[in-house]
Amino acid sequence: MTRTALAVDIGGTKLEAALVREDGALIPASRVRRPTGRDADGATLGTAIREAVTAALAALPTDDDLVGAGIGSAGPVDRSAGVISPVNMPLAHGFDVVSAVRSAASAALGRDLHPVLGHDGGALALAESWLGATQGAKASLSIVVSTGVGGGFVLSGEYAPGATGNAGHLGQVRREGGLTLEEIASGPASAAWARTQGWTGETGEDLARDAAAGDTIARAAIVRSAKAVGEALADAATLIDLDVVAIGGGFSHVSHDYVDLVQHALTASAAHPYSRRTRVVRSALAGEGPLIGAAAFVLRG
DSSP: OEEEEEEEEEOSSEEEEEEEETTSOBOGGGOEEEEOOTTOOHHHHHHHHHHHHHHHHTTOOTTEEEEEEEEEESSOEETTTTEEOOTTOGGGTTEEHHHHHHHHHHHHHTSOOOEEEEEHHHHHHHHHHHHSTTTTOSEEEEEEESSSEEEEEEETTEEEOTTTSOTTOGGGSBOGGGOBHHHHHSHHHHHHHHHHTTOOOOSHHHHHHHHHTTOHHHHHHHHHHHHHHHHHHHHHHHHHOOSEEEEESGGGGSSTTHHHHHHHHHHHHOSSHHHHTOEEEEOSSGGGHHHHHHHHHHHOO
8 A cells, every 4th residue: 555644734824735645746636725824823723724634635545545644834833742833823823733633634534643743844854855956965954935934954864853843943043133034035024125115016926027027126125035045044054064955935936046146145145165065956846845845754754
C-alpha cells in the first residue's frame, strides 16, 4: 500500500488541506482551500479545518495507507501543547489546532489519526530540502514572503525545529526603526508603505501591475522589501553559515527580479566571505511546498 499523509497548511490568508503520497505527490482531487484572514478566531478556524479536512479525506484512495496528519501553521507554534498563536491572526492565539485536526479527521475516518504540528516555515524548508531547490545543501533556509514572512532551517539534511518548533521565524527579527522584517517587507506592509508615499493602489498585486507599468513608487516599495529581506538573510547567513536560501510566497513574485534584488542586498550586507557566498534561489515547489512540507512532518519526520 502507498503511505499517504493528510497535510494541513494554515496561513494568514488561507487554510488548505490535501493528501500527499510518500513520493511527495499531491492527490489533486483532495486539495481544498478555505479563507482565513486577520479576523479569524478559534471558531472560524475550527470550522475551516473541519470542512477542509473532511473534503480532503473524501478523496483518499481505497488502497492508500493513511499514516498521519501533518500541520504547518503560521506561528509562533507550541509543538508540545499543540497550539498556535499566529502573529497575523491575533484572535486565534492559543487555538488548539492539533485537537481540531484530530477531531475532524477522526470523525471523517471513524478512527483516530495522529497529527504532528510544525511551523509553516519549517514545513517549507523540509519540502525544499526533500524535493525542491535546496536538495543536497549542508545548511539551508527556506522562506516565504507573502501576507507574512517566515522561514525554516534544514541542517545536514535534517529539519532543525529549535527548542519549541519556531526556528527560522525570520519575519519577527527587528530591522530599521524597531520594525520587524514582516512589518517592512510583507505584501500588505509594502502596499501600506507605498500609500504613505502617494501611491493609490491597495494590494501586492496592484504593486506588481503598477511597477511593471513604470510607477516609481510601486517599484520603490518592491526594492525596499527585497533590500530588507536580503539584509536579514545576510545576518542569518553569517550566524548559521548557509549554503542556499530558497524564497517562495506570493509577494516574492511581485517582480521578475525580486530574488535577484534579495541576492544583491544579501551580498552587499553580509559581513564575511563565507556569508557573502550564500546563494538566493527561487522556491522550486511553488504553491505546493507548504502542503508537501506539512506532510513531510509525518512521512519523513
